[in-house]
Amino acid sequence: MGTRAYVREHVGELHGVLAALQRQADRLDRWGRELVEVVDGGGRLLVAGNGGSAAEAQHLTAELVGRFLGERRPLSAISLHAETSTVTAIANDYGVEEVFARQVEGHGRPGDVLLLLSASGRSANLLRAAERARECGLRVWAMTTSAPNPLVDLADDAVVMPGPSTSAVQEGHLMAVHTLCVAVEAHLPAARGARSTDLTAVQARRREASA
Incomplete structure (x- = not known):
């Protein structure tokens, strides 16, 4: 397939x-x-997530810990695949299917949210993580494909994107990630936003004092 045909x-x-x-x-x-x-x-x-989905998952946590549209306080969000020493140690000692599940068991607490991104909905390490999360009392959300798949069945809720290509699903997930960031910032209490503004002012004064 040529480039123009692919784009169409x-x-x-x-x-x-x-x-x-x-x-x-x-x-x-x-x-x-x-x-x-x-x-x-x-x-x-x-x-x-795995592969491209890992990159999109880390994109989400970067926006939440940092910021997306406006100034606000940082939010607690952790990308499990980004813990490279932990991931490789678990894969070496317990097998690749445990790389996320063991971290969920270690970091997760009842009431926390686990969000899993998968273009196929069939990655064994994500399915194991979803199962472990449910055992530990976490809420499980998924961003995956619209075709029936085991990740949707394990999740408490899912945002699904149609294929047929993996790239189309992943690009849909990126748009969903940005939409989720907008929703989070829209629902933050006004008082939280005010505190973020105050913090920004304090930081500005510190920079002026050190100049």
């Missing part, structure tokens, strides 16, 4: 992805509200 075909796939994102906007808004409630209650978000 892929743009057609993305029409379905955009429609799916619109249909699931309310779900993502609810996720944002629920995630704020979890973090405000002392909980955290754990996120994991």
Whole structure:
């Protein structure tokens, strides 16, 4: 397939992805509200994926710990696949199917949220993590494909994107990640935003004092 033919075909796939994102906007808004409630209650978000989905999962945690659109306080979000020494140690000692599940058991607490990203919904290490999370009392969310798959069956809730290509699903997930960030910031209490603004002012004064 030539480049132009690929682009035409892929743009057609993305029409379905955009429609799916619109249909699931309310779900993502609810996720944002629920995630704020979890973090405000002392909980955290754990996120994991493989390959390109790992990159998108880490994109999400970067936006939440940092910021997306506006100034606000940092939120507790951890990318399990980014713990390279831990991942390789667990894979070496327990096998690759345990690389996320063991971290979920170690870091997760009842009421926390585990978000798993998978373009196939069939990755064994993510399925094991979902099972372990449910055993430990965590809420399990998934971003995956719209085809029936075991990850959807294990998750408490899922945002699903149509294929047929892996790249279309992953690009849909990236848009969903950005939408979730918007939802989180929209549902943060005003007082939290005020504190973030105050912190920014303090940091500015410190920079001026050290100049």
